[in-house]
Amino acid sequence: MFSISTEAKVGLFVLVALIILGYMSFRVGESGFGVKKGYQVNVVFDNAAGLERDASVQIAGVEVGRVEGISLKDGQALVTLRVLPSVRLEKDVEAKIKSYGILGDKYVDIVPGTEGEAYIVAGGDITRTERQADIDKLLSKLGYIAADVLEVTASLKKVVGSVEGEANLKAIIENTRSITENLDRIVTQNDEKLNLMIANLGEASTEMRKAFAALNSVVRKIDSGEGTIGQLVENKDAFDNLNQTLASLRDITDKINEGKGTIGKLINDEETVDNLNEGLKSIDKSMEGIEQYISKAEQFKTFLSYRGEYLFDSSEGKGYFDLTIRPNEDKFYLLGVVADPRGRRTVTDTTVGGTTTRTEKRERDELLFTAQIGKRFKDIALRGGIFESTGGVGIDYFAFDDSLQLTFEAFDFNSDKNAHLKAYAEYRFLKHIYLSAGWDDFISNEGRESPFVGFSIKFEDEDLKYLLGSVPIPN
Amino acid sequence: MFLTRNTQPVTRKYMIKLVDIHKSFGQQKVLDGLNLDIEDGKTTVIIGGSGGGKSVLLKHIIGLLKPDSGQVFVDDIDIASLNDKGLNEVRKKFGMLFQEAALFDSMNVMGNVAFPLREHTRKKEKEIREIVRERLKAVGLLGVENKMPSELSGGMRKRVGLARAIAMHPQIVLFDEPTTGLDPVMTEAINELIVETQKNFDLTCVVISHDVQSIFTVGHKIAMLYKGRIIEYGTPEKIKMSSNPVLRQFLSGSLEGPISVI
Amino acid sequence: MNKIAATVDNFGRAILENIEEMGRILILFLSVLAWMARPPLKLRLIFKQMEFVGVKSIFVVVLTGTFTGMVMALQGYYGFRMFNAESLVGSTVALGMTRELGPVLTALMVTARAGSAMAAELGTMRVTEQIDALYVMAANPVKHLIVPRVIAGVIMLPALTIVSDFMGILGGYFVGVPVLGINSGAFINNINKLVDLGDIYNGLIKAAFFGLILSVVGCYKGFNTTGGAEGVGKATTEAVVLAAISILISDYFLTAIMF
Ligand SMILES: Nc1ncnc2c1ncn2[C@@H]1O[C@H](COP(=O)(O)OP(=O)(O)OP(=O)(O)O)[C@@H](O)[C@H]1O
Ligand SMILES: [Mg+2]
Numbered sequence: 004m005f006s007i008s009t010e011a012k013v014g015l016f017v018l019v020a021l022i023i024l025g026y027m028s029f030r031v032g033e034s035g036f037g038v039k040k041g042y043q044v045n046v047v048f049d050n051a052a053g054l055e056r057d058a059s060v061q062i063a064g065v066e067v068g069r070v071e072g073i074s075l076k077d078g079q080a081l082v083t084l085r086v087l088p089s090v091r092l093e094k095d096v097e098a099k100i101k102s103y104g105i106l107g108d109k110y111v112d113i114v115p116g117t118e119g120e121a122y123i124v125a126g127g128d129i130t131r132t133e134r135q136a137d138i139d140k141l142l143s144k145l146g147y148i149a150a151d152v153l154e155v156t157a158s159l160k161k162v163v164g165s166v167e168g169e170a171n172l173k174a175i176i177e178n179t180r181s182i183t184e185n186l187d188r189i190v191t192q193n194d195e196k197l198n199l200m201i202a203n204l205g206e207a208s209t210e211m212r213k214a215f216a217a218l219n220s221v222v223r224k225i226d227s228g229e230g231t232i233g234q235l236v237e238n239k240d241a242f243d244n245l246n247q248t249l250a251s252l253r254d255i256t257d258k259i260n261e262g263k264g265t266i267g268k269l270i271n272d273e274e275t276v277d278n279l280n281e282g283l284k285s286i287d288k289s290m291e292g293i294e295q296y297i298s299k300a301e302q303f304k305t306f307l308s309y310r311g312e313y314l315f316d317s318s319e320g321k322g323y324f325d326l327t328i329r330p331n332e333d334k335f336y337l338l339g340v341v342a343d344p345r346g347r348r349t350v351t352d353t354t355v356g357g358t359t360t361r362t363e364k365r366e367r368d369e370l371l372f373t374a375q376i377g378k379r380f381k382d383i384a385l386r387g388g389i390f391e392s393t394g395g396v397g398i399d400y401f402a403f404d405d406s407l408q409l410t411f412e413a414f415d416f417n418s419d420k421n422a423h424l425k426a427y428a429e430y431r432f433l434k435h436i437y438l439s440a441g442w443d444d445f446i447s448n449e450g451r452e453s454p455f456v457g458f459s460i461k462f463e464d465e466d467l468k469y470l471l472g473s474v475p476i477p478n
Numbered sequence: 479m480f481l482t483r484n485t486q487p488v489t490r491k492y493m494i495k496l497v498d499i500h501k502s503f504g505q506q507k508v509l510d511g512l513n514l515d516i517e518d519g520k521t522t523v524i525i526g527g528s529g530g531g532k533s534v535l536l537k538h539i540i541g542l543l544k545p546d547s548g549q550v551f552v553d554d555i556d557i558a559s560l561n562d563k564g565l566n567e568v569r570k571k572f573g574m575l576f577q578e579a580a581l582f583d584s585m586n587v588m589g590n591v592a593f594p595l596r597e598h599t600r601k602k603e604k605e606i607r608e609i610v611r612e613r614l615k616a617v618g619l620l621g622v623e624n625k626m627p628s629e630l631s632g633g634m635r636k637r638v639g640l641a642r643a644i645a646m647h648p649q650i651v652l653f654d655e656p657t658t659g660l661d662p663v664m665t666e667a668i669n670e671l672i673v674e675t676q677k678n679f680d681l682t683c684v685v686i687s688h689d690v691q692s693i694f695t696v697g698h699k700i701a702m703l704y705k706g707r708i709i710e711y712g713t714p715e716k717i718k719m720s721s722n723p724v725l726r727q728f729l730s731g732s733l734e735g736p737i738s739v740i
Numbered sequence: 741m742n743k744i745a746a747t748v749d750n751f752g753r754a755i756l757e758n759i760e761e762m763g764r765i766l767i768l769f770l771s772v773l774a775w776m777a778r779p780p781l782k783l784r785l786i787f788k789q790m791e792f793v794g795v796k797s798i799f800v801v802v803l804t805g806t807f808t809g810m811v812m813a814l815q816g817y818y819g820f821r822m823f824n825a826e827s828l829v830g831s832t833v834a835l836g837m838t839r840e841l842g843p844v845l846t847a848l849m850v851t852a853r854a855g856s857a858m859a860a861e862l863g864t865m866r867v868t869e870q871i872d873a874l875y876v877m878a879a880n881p882v883k884h885l886i887v888p889r890v891i892a893g894v895i896m897l898p899a900l901t902i903v904s905d906f907m908g909i910l911g912g913y914f915v916g917v918p919v920l921g922i923n924s925g926a927f928i929n930n931i932n933k934l935v936d937l938g939d940i941y942n943g944l945i946k947a948a949f950f951g952l953i954l955s956v957v958g959c960y961k962g963f964n965t966t967g968g969a970e971g972v973g974k975a976t977t978e979a980v981v982l983a984a985i986s987i988l989i990s991d992y993f994l995t996a997i998m999f
Contacts, residue, residue: 013790016798020899023906024940031834031935059933315777403937433997454777542872566878574876580869584861594877 051080510706526703794896809908827926833912847950862962897951
């Protein structure tokens with residue numbers, strides 16, 4: 004009779020369960036949407052009540068991103084959006100918080116801006132916002148309005164309804180007619196004066212053209228000074244000044260830009276318009292430079308972590324204290340100390356008259372050192388350098404938004420014993436707390452192999468981040 | 479050639495020494511200041527009334543029960559003072575047949591008898607199967623390897639338990655009523671097996687038995703347990719000659735005497 | 741007066757006994773951990789238990805999961821219809837299953853099926869001296885009997901929970917879309933939008949905890965059985981009751997920590 008072995012049954016079941024899990028994860032996960040690659044845009048709302056992380060960002064009802072974070076900034080809600088790279092937002096787009104139906108979830112709706120406007124760069128801001136009225140606010144306002152309307156109609160009724168009121172109304176209409184008649188007369192009589200006024204307006208526009216030329220040259224200068232802006236920025240005053248200057252400059256250019264419809268027609272001079280465009284472009288460029296600098300500081304991260312491991316077989320604890328410096332997403336340096344109660348072992352062979360005696364020395368309670376350099380490729384990081392005061396290499400695999408880490412390390416390569424291999428998994432349990440379990444030194448031929456469980460705390464040092472952010476980064 | 483243990487000069491006579499053992503379960507006093515020495519390389523038979531505490535005594539020897547007071551020495555080690563690990567080391571010298579066989583329900587006969595071999599030796603599976611078949615042959619059960627314990631009769635189970643107890647050829651074997659429930663021929667065969675194995679491997683055996691015939695066949699020394707103590711101890715000849723009324727009544731199976739049944 | 745004193749005395753004694761029992765269960769759990777760390781693990785025994793706990797529970801878990809999802813869809817439908825929000829039925833079923841009902845119902849079913857069997861099996865082994873026999877053969881019963889069961893519980897419960905979650909959502913879909921006429925696109929989209937990976941994974945972590953609880957409690961009760969066949973019956977009942985209560989109580993705390 005054909006029968007399936009126990010192992011096969013169990014294996015098949017676990018496999019099926021994993022496939023279902025994979026399928027469900029795929030269906031609900033963000034991976035299906037692909038915003039991960041998108042860029043960040045900030046919006047400040049007066050009130051973001053009801054809006055949640057991961058809420059949808061839509062243009063014309065089509066999802067183009069997700070809300071990545073909500074935080075408080077100067078008493079207002081700073082909402083960070085992550086928008087699909089293929090979607091470009093003009094600088095004058097308007098963001099609104101809307102809800103699906105009366106009780107539905109909130110989402111961010113973006114009203115497209117003017118075509119031809121400059122686009123918002125990564126990390127930029129949406130400046131125009133409108134908050135949709137809260138349902139309760141709306142209802143209470145509705146109440147007031149209704150009361151007002153009632154009052155107005157009541158008094159209107161009083162005014163119009165009476166005989167006296169009717170007479171008044173007649174008088175008003177009479178007055179209006181005589182006023183329009185007067186106006187008509189004045190206009191016909193002063194035709195000449197009006198013409199003069201329009202001529203003056205033409206002259207004013209010529210003056211304006213000169214002003215733009217001057218502005219253009221100023222902007223050019225700033226443009227050529229772009230390389231020095233980096234230096235300027237190190238000086239806080241200069242940086243602030245620059246910021247202010249740029250802000251006001253942008254203000255001015257924005258205004259001009261907005262007025263383009265009327266002024267453009269008035270001026271009717273192609274050259275000026277071109278110049279103006281050039282100027283705006285160069286301002287944009289300088290802004291981008293600054294943006295780049297800021298995002299560099301954003302990427303730079305340092306982490307401090309402590310990990311304690313409990314080794315079952317020796318019933319001893321092992322402690323790791325690490326500083327990870329990550330100048331950018333795919334590169335990191337790791338420095339640390341390890342407290343290993345089992346210490347380091349040194350073996351010396353001494354041969355006296357043909358007999359070899361082997362002495363083993365253990366330096367207990369000695370601190371061991373870690374100094375590694377690593378590079379990250381998507382979900383996999385490779386490390387190399389000094390592990391527990393010996394040479395070694397390691398590989399980490401990250402999953403689930405980096406909350407699960409699988410690590411394999413090999414170090415302490417030595418001719419008279421097996422290398423120290425260590426494998427473990429670490430899972431983020433709470434925000435800063437991780438639990439780990441694994442096998443230490445598992446091919447040891449000295450009986451030092453031991454399973455362990457561990458627990459670690461990791462902090463990202465926010466303060467250190469900006470301090471080190473201004474140090475030039477080797478690329 | 480198996481007698482390696484004997485090549486060392488025997489410095490002590492006793493393998494197991496029980497000193498002033500007291501044991502009660504609740505109000506009931508089962509062992510009351512019991513002293514007994516079990517000789518190395520000999521078979522000691524313990525007799526006594528049903529419910530007299532013989533099985534309890536056996537469990538003290540192997541550390542399954544701890545005495546309320548008193549000491550148990552095995553190979554000069556006080557096993558009451560040992561931790562789990564030490565106790566396990568001592569237990570590796572033992573084999574034990576339980577009164578109810580205590581076969582593992584979840585394993586077939588092969589698995590049961592092979593258990594200590596698989597657990598404590600690095601022998602190849604083929605070799606283990608060979609040994610198991612040999613042991614089963616010795617207890618007259620060749621061919622039941624694939625049966626489950628629940629498919630065996632009581633007597634068969636007992637014999638499988640016996641095969642398991644001697645599978646490793648341990649230094650000391652404890653038999654709790656090895657022949658109870660067997661027919662007279664099988665009883666004789668098992669007694670023969672115990673005697674043979676004991677002699678060939680120079681084992682120290684402790685046998686609990688009610689069967690008067692068996693007592694004298696297998697025992698080098700016989701001890702009578704009564705009211706929580708050993709009241710008689712000696713060679714079969716001495717026991718046969720004894721004038722102790724308890725012993726006399728026990729051996730003759732008479733209702734008249736100091737042992738009151740009802 | 742005397743009666744009152746006696747009642748208070750009994751009450752205090754009962755509490756103390758419970759605390760003591762909790763301590764003993766914890767100690768058993770620690771020794772399981774310690775033995776787990778000491779290879780070689782009995783792979784064959786582990787697989788056997790995994791088959792018993794996992795594979796043989798699939799049917800009941802599929803059944804309970806499906807019908808729970810169906811009932812939730814029906815109930816949710818009547819509630820949401822009042823707000824014209826029928827399409828939220830899908831996400832309600834999915835969230836309810838992945839966060840709570842999947843892990844908890846699976847754990848309760850497996851407790852009834854396998855937790856009780858563990859207690860009965862170990863209890864029988866205790867009263868027929870099989871556990872003593874293990875000791876005698878210098879084989880640790882925790883390693884041979886309890887470790888495989890606990891490992892099987894911890895691994896198979898999440899696996900069963902995945903199946904239960906999935907069947908529940910499928911059952912909800914079946915009732916919601918063809919029977920009650922909810923728009924299928926809205927039903928599924930709401931699930932995709934409102935259910936997080938975290939909901940599923942935290943549910944699975946819960947399930948692993950429940951697997952630990954039911955196997956450790958079942959083994960504890962069985963391992964400490966006294967009093968023959970009657971004792972085995974008592975141990976089995978106690979194991980089911982204690983495990984079920986512990987699962988529900990720990991569910992509250994796990995939920996409080998996770999969500
Ligand atoms: N675990 C236990 N708990 C409580 N009482 C026990 C326990 N084990 C044995 N007893 C009691 O101790 C006494 C001695 O039991 P034991 O099994 O040693 O008898 P025995 O001499 O082996 O009898 P039999 O010849 O019938 O096997 C009995 O009265 C029994 O009730
Ligand atoms: Mg007995």
